[in-house]
């Protein structure tokens with residue numbers, strides 16, 4: 001134990017020959033402006049090498065099935081231990097994965113029921129054939145065929161009463177019904193007796209059809225369910241059946257996913273589905289009342305979930321519906337229960353989505369991981385999380401080419417005195433906006449009751465900057481991202497989700513300057529513009545213009561390796577010989593936006609490049625793959641394409657994610673500019689600098705889950721500072737002092 005992780009001469013991306021010693025069994029926080037190189041050190045160098053070394057310990061046979069990690073660009077890296085990367089990538093979207101299964105708490109609840117009822121433990125699992133509801137196969141939702149949509153009751157079979165494709169009059173499938181001995185093919189379906197209709201829709205068995213005896217017959221609905229719904233079907237079939245079905249809660253288990261036998265045993269008056277449906281904070285109370293060792297184990301695990309500010313979740317919540325921040329904190333809970341020691345845990349901004357009230361508790365969990373004998377590396381911007389560090393590595397001084405160096409190493413106390421942008425950020429005290437703008441209208445929401453919202457009516461003022469605040473789970477997303485967006489569908493929602501673009505998309509294609517750039521190259525060289533596209537004949541043949549070679553591996557992330565033919569430059573030699581003002585197309589794609597904005601003075605290009613700089617992405621190079629962008633960077637590039645509009649309503653979902661304290665002022669300037677151009681900006685935020693600079697605040701709460709869902713406060717930042725009874729107000733008072 002003890003010792004250090006040591007890195008020598010790291011040069012991934014913008015890193016400038018970085019050498020570094022990181023103490024083991026401590027919490028090290030990496031700080032620095034967005035784009036300075038924190039991820040390049042922590043994820044692209046340390047994590048990649050740790051994984052590579054780990055795989056090196058497997059036999060060649062196993063290694064054959066694993067991706068081949070390339071050695072990161074560094075002279076030497078030593079002292080690494082087994083890595084566990086706890087990031088914001090979405091938790092499995094599998095319909096069977098829930099908060100209870102991913103945290104391993106649900107098996108403990110099952111054990112409890114099994115002990116109490118004396119029944120086998122897998123009876124209580126909807127993943128097990130014994131426990132799953134036979135109607136919905138443990139999904140909780142069921143697809144129901146709708147006969148009214150399959151037949152036109154005003155017609156007879158001969159007139160084409162069957163509406164489903166494949167049952168045209170005269171077809172083989174149609175014959176089965178039209179020639180059925182008990183069905184009159186000339187009678188309108190609405191004139192059928194109940195018995196005849198039942199036979200048409202739900203009948204089964206051996207019947208005589210068209211003079212042939214003992215045909216195996218299935219009614220329309222029976223056959224549809226057996227062939228189209230019960231079987232594993234193709235995506236195409238699933239689309240094709242949609243017009244004839246409704247999807248809803250399973251009527252047998254009422255969404256509980258379990259068989260009736262599994263739902264029978266009760267503890268403290270509740271069956272296992274009711275346990276899973278309860279909010280975590282309530283379940284803790286129930287388990288505390290039981291007081292058995294088994295119940296206590298489950299309770300301790302649940303308390304960790306509550307500790308991390310997620311007490312409003314329930315164990316049955318599908319993980320596919322969690323936000324990135326919620327997912328990351330739940331992964332953390334799982335590791336806290338683990339008995340592994342000597343692991344290197346790596347976190348990517350774990351405070352994302354967390355209200356200032358809950359940050360202290362997050363810090364306690366990070367400390368607990370360390371105290372179990374692990375090394376904890378955290379990339380963070382939140383001053384309250386930075387506080388938890390035993391050791392700080394501050395990367396900078398700026399972003400991109402202006403960053404990539406270690407500007408400070410040491411304690412938090414020393415960082416506060418340091419002459420770096422992070423040091424300055426920590427010293428700064430917040431100032432509250434007092435000269436707020438006045439609204440020029442309002443966009444009302446009435447009686448919203450989605451999820452935990454309690455009949456909420458509130459108005460969003462127009463022509464100003466509104467911050468929507470409240471602890472995690474209070475209902476901000478439900479109210480704004482969902483209800484407000486549905487009520488005002490013309491609003492522009494700018495979030496961190498993936499940009500639905502191909503692996504070939506780059507900032508230059510996304511902001512729409514690439515066509516113009518190709519034309520400039522074509523004109524200067526007297527050749528066709530298409531030559532300068534890496535999707536065309538000009539592209540390197542070794543990598544088809546990707547710059548890297550991507551190999552698909554079953555069940556894993558694809559593996560990316562360097563293209564030796566073009567050395568990552570994407571184009572053929574002869575294309576690179578054509579230049580514009582002394583630069584080849586590959587040189588241009590390597591240019592950061594801040595250089596490109598001076599290189600391309602053309603009217604059609606410059607404003608778009610300037611927008612990229614305005615949103616703080618001046619360090620991105622024009623040809624960088626969009627898939628290398630973080631969530632926060634994706635959100636800002638989306639914003640860059642919007643800056644020219646006026647009279648719009650923008651909804652921003654936690655835009656400070658990934659932003660250094662000093663980048664936040666750039667973002668604030670940007671939001672102010674949008675408002676001054678005549679737009680309305682609504683921002684869901686925890687960041688106190690944003691809250692202090694809003695014109696209007698809508699605060700939800702008082703707490704999360706069922707203890708939230710109400711409007712606690714509306715008014716100006718100054719009014720919130722004076723208001724008692726809001727957790728956001730409390731946090732504001734601690735900061736403004």
Ligand code: ADP
Pocket residue numbers: 013014032033034035036037038039040041395399400401619620621624625628
């Ligand atoms: P931070 O984590 O501090 O925000 P990064 O390490 O992500 O910074 O980025 C440092 C620099 O490296 C930036 O200029 C960024 O654009 C660049 N960069 C990051 N990922 C890639 C990549 N996959 N390819 C090329 N450049 C990259």
Ligand code: ADP
Pocket residue numbers: 312313314317321451452470471472473474475476477478479704705706
């Ligand atoms: P916030 O944005 O303030 O963190 P949310 O609107 O995400 O809060 O959540 C409010 C409540 O609604 C919480 O109890 C949460 O668990 C619940 N909730 C949110 N999304 C879903 C969903 N897709 N399915 C079920 N419950 C949800």
Ligand code: ZN
Pocket residue numbers: 133134135136137138139140141250251252253254255256257258
């Ligand atoms: Zn069911």
Ligand code: ZN
Pocket residue numbers: 540541542543544545546547548563564565566567568569570571
């Ligand atoms: Zn190539």
